[in-house]
Amino acid sequence: MVHIWPIGGGKGGSGKTFLTSALARLLAESGKRTLLVDLDLGAANLHTLVDVPYPTKSLSDFIRRKTPFLQDTVLQTPTPNLFLISGAHDSMDIANLPYEQKIKIVKAISKLEYDWILLDLGAGTSFNTLDFFLISQNGIFITTPEPTSIENAYRLVRAIYFRHIRHCFDAFYFKELEKEVVRQFGDDAINKPHCMMQVVQRLHPEIYVQLDNTVNSFKFRLILNQLRKQDNVAIGSQICQIIEKHLGLHIEFAGNVSYDDHIHDAICQRVSFLERYPHTRAATDLRELSKQMVNSVGSQLLMRYS
Ligand SMILES: Nc1ncnc2c1ncn2[C@@H]1O[C@H](COP(=O)(O)OP(=O)(O)OP(=O)(O)O)[C@@H](O)[C@H]1O
Numbered sequence: 001m002v003h004i005w006p007i008g009g010g011k012g013g014s015g016k017t018f019l020t021s022a023l024a025r026l027l028a029e030s031g032k033r034t035l036l037v038d039l040d041l042g043a044a045n046l047h048t049l050v051d052v053p054y055p056t057k058s059l060s061d062f063i064r065r066k067t068p069f070l071q072d073t074v075l076q077t078p079t080p081n082l083f084l085i086s087g088a089h090d091s092m093d094i095a096n097l098p099y100e101q102k103i104k105i106v107k108a109i110s111k112l113e114y115d116w117i118l119l120d121l122g123a124g125t126s127f128n129t130l131d132f133f134l135i136s137q138n139g140i141f142i143t144t145p146e147p148t149s150i151e152n153a154y155r156l157v158r159a160i161y162f163r164h165i166r167h168c169f170d171a172f173y174f175k176e177l178e179k180e181v182v183r184q185f186g187d188d189a190i191n192k193p194h195c196m197m198q199v200v201q202r203l204h205p206e207i208y209v210q211l212d213n214t215v216n217s218f219k220f221r222l223i224l225n226q227l228r229k230q231d232n233v234a235i236g237s238q239i240c241q242i243i244e245k246h247l248g249l250h251i252e253f254a255g256n257v258s259y260d261d262h263i264h265d266a267i268c269q270r271v272s273f274l275e276r277y278p279h280t281r282a283a284t285d286l287r288e289l290s291k292q293m294v295n296s297v298g299s300q301l302l303m304r305y306s
């Protein structure tokens, strides 16, 4: 069974691309055929971190119908078992994909035959990011301990939850539901997905049951990256508690990755951080996280795309 892991985080520079590439290297090393897909359309740079400086093909070959098969855009990286679909040739117009194109990509990704597929997503809460995150139930959020990064991660979680509800209704009717939320719970409730869920439960009980089942099947996780010595080690689990309290969504805290200047050095030298600095705290943290991913059971595509 294919395991798909979308990796996102609200803020640019929080370490999504670095962590995605490092975790993928570790999964590939464990003998699993692992595919990286660069879905940070318009700002793709994953290829640089897996030592494919000049990708000869990319996702845009599939989007622009140069090839009918997504598999044809896959590149071999120098690491055994590690493959890449680069986003490197995608220009800004591809960053604004029409919905149908996006669904085509999502369906094609879910049919690829690899043991593990990791998706590197862009920062922010664009519809592309939200829809790619919702490909599978195994999404990972990355944040740093900085309040700005935490705030953006919180916004991303909320936007994903709303997007998931929104997919069940047309845009016009969803606006009507929003008005109903405000009527029932007041102006502040417009940002609270669980208030929207209560309105859906009252007006559309069947859709509510379906939505509630999927939300309960989410196995979203949070990784706290760039933890420095002086930072509070419990901050990651505290963020998860706050999300559960205010958004009603359970997110598991997966672990911390320590801040390490060697990461910058390794990226600048274009070498694998894990190979060059295997005995650092950050490398140990990454190995721990990849073990957790391997041990976590089951992975399903969300029903909408299956
Ligand atoms: N644990 C860490 N310790 C020290 N530096 C780190 C760590 N993780 C990432 N970095 C640094 O942060 C930089 C930004 O990381 P990265 O490009 O992965 O962020 P990103 O979230 O993908 O950003 P964007 O949203 O712009 O794509 C890296 O180049 C690296 O130097």
Ligand SMILES: [Mg+2]
Residues within 6 Å of the ligand: 016, 017, 018, 040, 120, 121
């Ligand atoms: Mg990135």
